[in-house]
Amino acid sequence: MLTRWNDFGFGDLDRTFLALGELRDEMEKAFSDFDRGFGLRRIHSDWSVGPRTELTDNGETLVVKAEVPGMAEKDLDVSLEGNALTIRGKRENEKMEGYIVHRKERGAWEFSRAFTLPCKVDGDKAKASLKDGILELTIPKVPEAQPRRITIGGSK
């Protein structure tokens, strides 16, 4: 038999999550203190799943941002087919010949990431820019997908 949410008594469940949240906060604190000396906190790079991205809906346009540090225009390839967006990128290792490597957290990196945009877009008018290691795509929606203001009919 399936358990219904209500059977738990929601208050108790709530408290459990709150306690878990507190525990997590404590652990984060402990880690951030530890990091001050040793640099062992979660590092901002998990390239196995591709770059960190962000999609914003500005009404008339969709804006996609992706973190691609160390890549130049020639290292990136963006394609749009219908509302399927694909971003490919590649970066080489710096050539540091004759150097001893003390720490290696960055690395050569190659990714291909595909997204389904949430609405129909006008691919011909899409624009891309690259600044400070952030790829920014501005993709206009088709007119039908843009928001419409609905006026409230004044009935007398």
Added chain:
Amino acid sequence: MTTAAIEKNKDTQNAAIEQAKQIQRITPAVDIYENDNELVFVADMPGVPKEGLDVQVEKQELTLAGEVNEHNRYERSFKLPPTVDVDKVSATLKNGVLNVTFKKAEHAKPKKIQVNLLK
């Protein structure tokens, strides 16, 4: 729910909102290289403009920091070995990658010692 419980709940929520307003500190990925002449730090800091960079050396401790916006900031510190000359440092920022290069102090560079064998 009692009034006290509701109040406590409110406090918890407000605390969460305050926390969200704070700056998020991100630990950037860093590579460190060294040869006889220099010590090189390379950090990924996508989204940081030149004006947002903040590289400091204090008491042989290097801090690499960069502000993306008012809510997001990269920051990481490293102890520098006494072999580097903290006054001889150069930094570049390209495509969101920060490179900080220290020259080694003269006394720390390896010297070749000529050995004359006695015959």
